[in-house]
Amino acid sequence: MSFRNSLTAFVFLSTSLSTAALASTLPQDRGGLRHRQAPTHNQIRSATGTSARVPSFARKTRAIKATAPEELDVRARALPFHFNKEQHQAGSTTFLNAQTLQERHVTNVLDLQQLVPNLTIQSEGGSSAPSFYLRGIGMQDYTQNNMPSVMTYFDDVAFPIASMSSGMMFDVHSVAVEAGPVGFTHGLADTGGEVRIESNAPTKKFHYGISEDLETRYRSKTTLYVSGPITSNLQYRIAGQTAQGGAFRFNRETGQKVGDANVGALRGRLSWQPDTKTNIDLIGSWSMDRSDAAASTLLQDFSNPAHAGRDSNIYATGWSLNPNFAKLVGISPNSVPSYNNVTWNIALKGQRDLGFATVKSISSFSQQQRHEYVDRDALSYRSGDTYFAGNTNVFSQEVRLEGRPLLQRRFHWLAGLYYNRVRSFGANWFDMTDYTGYFRDTEHRQPQQNFSQYATVSYDITKKLNFSFSLEHQSDDRQLIGDRISQYYFQNTAAQIKQCGGYTNCTTSRSYSTHGALTNQFSGKVNLSYQIQPNILAYASISRGVKPGGFATNTTVSEVQVQPFKPEWVMTYEVGTKTEFFNHKLRINGSLFYNQYHDKQMLGSIVIPGSPTVATGLGIPGMYSMYVNVPRSTTWGTEVSIAAHPVRGLTLSQNIGYLRSQYNDYQQTNQQAVSSHYASTGQYASYLTSFDGADMGMPKLTLSGSASYDTRPVWHDYKVNFEINYSYRTMQDSLQPRGTGLYIVPSYFLLGASVSFRPLNNRWFVTAYASNLTGRRYIDVVSTIATTSLTALSGDPRFVGGRFGFDF
Structure with a gap:
């Protein structure tokens, strides 16, 4: 194998590994990546937040590529799981995508208890008002005049009255259920956690x-x-x-x-x-x-x-x-x-x-x-x-x-x-x-x-x-x-x-x-x-x-x-x-x-x-x-x-x-x-x-x-x-x-x-x-x-x- 082909193969492998590392940070659409083309150097520098000079082997590669008749087609591989970025964030939040919600026939917030561990959601006395209990923390409130122990959010908006969360579970992109004290990065503080829709x-x-x-x-x-x-x-x-x-x-x-x-x-x-x-x-x-x-x-x-x-x-x-x-x-x-x-x-x-x-x-x-x-x-x-x-x-x-x-x-x-x-x-x-x-x-x-x-x-x-x-x-x-x-x-x-x-x-x-x-x-x-x-x-x-x-x-x-x-x-x-x-x-x-x-x-x-x-x-x-x-x-x-x-x-x-x-x-x-x-x-x-x-x-x-x-x-x-x-x-x-x-x-x-x-x-x-x-x-x-x-x-x-x- 010629030196040129060996170097080209090495660059291809290195770039593929770097692209795979960045794959979880790229925006996804229906489980795949919206942008399939290889990232440019500027895109990589923007994504990693670094302004270091270009490595010498990369400069040589650009010179070789300028004279080479063939072109490299580097594609980012879509990972099989959803919510990959969240895997690098501390916490035990449960994430559900639209496909899961549809397959499990989730039509209202009450149905979420069948998918999330240690979550109980119940109707108050046959009314439309739900009561949330997450990890055993919750409150019964039939009259719905008190703040719930588990807060519900729709599109970043907190609903301090739980009954307001009824009837909005449609055309949903994702649901996140976070247990424990919350309110440190957005919205309202609470004891039991929150449900973000x-x-x-x-x-x-x-x-x-x-x-x-x-x-x-x-x-x-x-x-x-x-x-x-x-x-x-x-x-x-x-x-x-x-x-x-x-x-x-x-x-x-x-x-x-x-x-x-x-x-x-x-x-x-x-x-x-x-x-x-x-x-x-x-x-x-x-x-x-x-x-x-x-x-x-x-x-x-x-x-x-x-x-x-x-x-x-x-x-x-x-x-x-x-x-x-x-x-x-x-x-x-x-x-x-x-x-x-x-x-x-x-x-x-x-x-x-x-x-x-x-x-x-x-x-x-x-x-x-x-x-x-x-x-x-x-x-x-x-x-x-x-x-x-x-x-x-x-x-x-x-x-x-x-x-x-x-x-x-x-x-x-x-x-x-x-x-x-x-x-x-x-x-x-x-x-x-x-x-x-x-x-x-x-x-x-x-x-x-x-x-x-x-x-x-x-x-x-x-x-x-x-x-x-x-x-x-x-x-x-x-x-x-x-x-x-x-x-x-x-x-x-x-x-x-x-x-x-x-x-x-x-x-x-x-x-x-x-x-x-x-x-x-x-x-x-x-x-x-x-x-x-x-x-x-x-x-x-x-x-x-x-x-x-x-x-x-x-x-x-x-x-x-x-x-x-x-x-x-x-x-x-x-x-x-x-x-x-x-x-x-x-x-x-x-x-x-x-x-x-x-x-x-x-x-x-x-x-x-x-x-x-x-x-x-x-x-x-x-x-x-x-x-x-x-x-x-x-x-x-x-x-x-x-x-x-x-x-x-x-x-x-x-x-x-x-x-x-x-x-x-x-x-x-x-x-x-x-x-x-x-x-x-x-x-x-x-x-x-x-x-x-x-x-x-x-x-x-x-x-x-x-x-x-x-x-x-x-x-x-x-x-x-x-x-x-x-x-x-x-x-x-x-x-x-x-x-x-x-x-x-x-x-x-x-x-x-x-x-x-x-x-x-x-x-x-x-x-x-x-x-x-x-x-x-x-x-x-x-x-x-x-x-x-x-x-x-x-x-x-x-x-x-x-x-x-x-x-x-």
Whole structure:
């Protein structure tokens, strides 16, 4: 072999290795690289951030290439995994791309719990409001007037009210679920973590597409988008979705179906680049949910077993809307449990390269109007029929500076300011006429604002060892104003009419004083990471997170219930590794965590001692439900994520989450002892039970995995994909200490599968699939909110469907 050919081969090999090292930093499109040509020297220098002179062998190569008749065609190889850049970032965030979300049939945020280890997301009492629990940290909040322990973001905009996250999971590019204290590089600080959802951005080439999803039980979902340029520096994207049908629950007495979806959503995006240093995005979204509510099934009727025994069919339910109640809240007397919610948001995002730093601004305004009728006792007996009316708007402004690396590119920094202003109104109506003889309404207004500042600095001690430090301060100020309870009596008998002063109906009401809750605390994080090898990263971190205090607004019947509860905070210790082996064919990421959970915010009960005939400064003596702070708890466990490409076309994935959680210092009211004392003495007295050492009730093991195989080309131009997936969750209690018996959600295993046919250019596809393939009947959550019964929400039955779409 000649010297010239040997040198050419050496340069080709060296350049290929360098290109492969840079491949994970290049922008990807549908799993591949947008730019296939070999990078120039200037591109390499820009990507690596170096300005060193050109090596001598490279100068010789350019001279040889200038005289050589042949040309080198150097191409970057696309790595088989997604999210390659994130493999070099410390942390245990779970990343999901659009393909995974579609294959696993994720249509709303509730479905994410089947893919992310140690994540539990549940509907609050059949309402549209989700409650998030990540690594055992979370909060029940039916009235949605408190900040969740796990924050949801859409396109970088934080939603401090969890119900606002419903109805926006369409045309999604990716989802990232990060556990532990957050808020050090963007948005709001929190204790449990965050769920970041990114929609697809406008494209500089014209694209459009539509897909249709048809399932059993007349369930359907239609999604469409169109995207492209308006001018050379202005692009747009418009996407929409509608979902209909799918009812599988029924009224045990009439057979009437309930549970049909009726959802519509739109999103529009504009992206403008006025110059090479500036990018501006305008994003507007709107969704309307007029679906039937998630009606509960009956586990036990405490007041009168003759009403109905436990449902043998977990899809059975019951309701009976009182015409007077319907008139009072302004809905049709023929209504079934249902939602009537509208949410919209507009966000303006701007980014500018200032030279010494990049500045990013995010301005957002969101509004939600919730109107929900839910029968929470699952009976035609009227003891837990509820109607919630709420109106919430959120304005937020964030400014973030990310500095240019300093000190020979070893020092990195980021700082930002965040502000939000929330105004909310809520009214909770209860029909308890068969139980107490009256309707009850509790309403309130809650203004609040949060001002936060954060900064993160990191230093590359060596080329492989990095140290980072983060600090965040937040001041959260909220008030509870105009909290009032009203009781409406609709009388029928002469004696009852006499009680109302001769009227067929009357009203009593009581107002409570204004209260405030102020949180003014710091959060922080220290992280050390070591890039042992280019394919092995190890890290360790210690962090402290804070979540603001708030108020209980469900049903206020005593002054003590409007007292604010304290902020909660957590100390988290985590170690982990991120690895890839066998030429990027096997990826194994794992972490160990330990949380010291302080002042956990939890729905509990308290007692005002004394006789109910003699009021105290806190109100009428009695036993009341309200939020309490659990002084100390701990959660600990591990998470492992495995992905593999053992042979061509075959992709395997497995997520493992193991969690243990317990109360270390928790004294709670013994309701049975309090009731017994009152029955014998006519006086209320406080009796406490210690739950020290009790399990917190979260699933101890969460598993999910999938196997996907792409065949070799069929008829030269087509391919077939076979996919199977599963999820498994061990038992969970009703999130109350030491839940047993009916309060336990049994463990369950779900299996799904699909087969897809598409051309090699991916212009269209046809998919047949099944979810819950084995037809498993399982309980998803047990609810203890109803007045006279214990109820539960059943999980989805087997759905078989077909999906087809076009993408041009």
